[in-house]
Amino acid sequence: MSIIKLHDKYFKKFITENQIENAISLLVKQVSEDLKDETPIFIGILNGSFMFVADFVRKYNYNCEVSFVKLSSYNGTNSTGKIKQLVGVNEDLEGRTVVILEDIIDTGNTLQEIYEIFKDKKLKQLKIATLFFKPDVFKKELPIDYIGISIPDKFIVGYGLDYDNLGRNLADIYQLTTEPKMKNIVLFGPPGAGKGTQADLLKVKYNLEHISTGEVFRYNIKNETELGKLAKSFMDKGDLVPDNVTIDMLKAEVDKTPDANGFIFDGFPRTESQASALDEFLEEKGETISGMVALEVPEDLLVERLLERGKTSGRADDQDESKIRNRFNEYNTKTAILKDYYQTQNKYFGVNGVGAISEITERLSEVFDKL
Ligand code: IMP
Ligand code: MG
Numbered sequence: 499m500s501i502i503k504l505h506d507k508y509f510k511k512f513i514t515e516n517q518i519e520n521a522i523s524l525l526v527k528q529v530s531e532d533l534k535d536e537t538p539i540f541i542g543i544l545n546g547s548f549m550f551v552a553d554f555v556r557k558y559n560y561n562c563e564v565s566f567v568k569l570s571s572y573n574g575t576n577s578t579g580k581i582k583q584l585v586g587v588n589e590d591l592e593g594r595t596v597v598i599l600e601d602i603i604d605t606g607n608t609l610q611e612i613y614e615i616f617k618d619k620k621l622k623q624l625k626i627a628t629l630f631f632k633p634d635v636f637k638k639e640l641p642i643d644y645i646g647i648s649i650p651d652k653f654i655v656g657y658g659l660d661y662d663n664l665g666r667n668l669a670d671i672y673q674l675t676t677e678p679k680m681k682n683i684v685l686f687g688p689p690g691a692g693k694g695t696q697a698d699l700l701k702v703k704y705n706l707e708h709i710s711t712g713e714v715f716r717y718n719i720k721n722e723t724e725l726g727k728l729a730k731s732f733m734d735k736g737d738l739v740p741d742n743v744t745i746d747m748l749k750a751e752v753d754k755t756p757d758a759n760g761f762i763f764d765g766f767p768r769t770e771s772q773a774s775a776l777d778e779f780l781e782e783k784g785e786t787i788s789g790m791v792a793l794e795v796p797e798d799l800l801v802e803r804l805l806e807r808g809k810t811s812g813r814a815d816d817q818d819e820s821k822i823r824n825r826f827n828e829y830n831t832k833t834a835i836l837k838d839y840y841q842t843q844n845k846y847f848g849v850n851g852v853g854a855i856s857e858i859t860e861r862l863s864e865v866f867d868k869l
Pocket of ligand 1: 543546601602603604605607608609652653654655659661
């Protein structure tokens with residue numbers, strides 16, 4: 499998953515599930531060393547901290563109690579500064595060690611309120627642990643005992659944190675980013691589905707750059723470049739060119755036109771790892787794949803079309819039915835996974851690829867207009 503949209507705003511992947519887990523392990527280690535000989539009460543600050551608390555206490559291997567306080571200060575992406583206590587502390591905390599588990603400390607207004615709440619509870623001690631911390635915004639002279647990950651002053655969502663109530667369920671942390679400007683479309687479909695023909699028409703209509711992996715490779719092969727010779731050895735067998743070669747070539751191709759309105763990717767990505775490499779690459783630019791548009795055509799019709807094309811194009815891989823079938827097998831086993839990849843992001847659009855060229859262009863345009 500790359501750039502996501504919540505309400506009106508866009509967010510890009512920022513901290514992975516794995517990095518979060520590592521940070522929590524370190525926090526647990528520090529807290530355990532300090533408190534393993536007593537029974538601390540971990541108090542999570544709701545709503546944001548529910549995931550953090552669950553993962554933290556699961557890793558904490560000594561006696562402890564768990565409770566929650568519900569506070570609220572944020573409205574949209576701005577701290578309001580006014581903290582409301584919605585569910586208070588019920589336990590008798592006298593003489594106890596309390597460890598506050600916060601998802602994030604930003605301005606410190608909430609933290610100040612926490613110190614207020616526990617001030618007259620006659621605790622043995624009050625410790626503060628926060629998973630995320632924004633040092634550039636923190637204005638208070640209040641101690642924070644354990645810090646997981648310090649981050650820049652940019653709004654984040656995921657792992658319990660929300661933007662107007664959305665995003666709490668995301669396993670990774672996403673950071674606010676600018677709205678993507680490009681229309682980037684993965685044009686998809688089995689060999690012979692008419693991707694190239696349609697891409698040529700659509701790139702003009704929508705002012706997009708068309709990147710056909712096959713064409714770029716054939717150009718390189720014809721000119722006997724290093725990459726071309728390498729690619730040829732695979733293509734002649736009807737096999738796919740290895741990911742790293744293809745990905746580097748595609749990146750270079752995209753970087754040739756940095757001011758493009760967007761790209762039509764034709765023949766790429768073909769594997770899930772290519773798709774996530776493409777997502778990562780676009781994400782660095784604050785861009786994303788707008789959608790995968792797939793032409794759907796029955797296989798027998800395709801074999802017929804390809805053999806016809808082979809007669810005139812001279813493409814070796816279009817002249818032999820068993821090589822064509824081999825490409826379909828590759829397509830079905832590897833590439834169909836991509837449908838799932840984009841579908842889980844709500845970015846998959848199937849289009850009926852049987853009919854006159856103009857009819858199909860019309861159907862594709864309906865999808866392109868939406869993206
Ligand atoms: P503070 O009172 O300004 O320190 O803000 C603390 C509370 O604001 C946190 O417990 C969160 O609920 C919320 N908050 C602060 N920064 C973010 C953010 O980047 N994303 C989501 N919520 C945030
Ligand atoms: Mg909070």
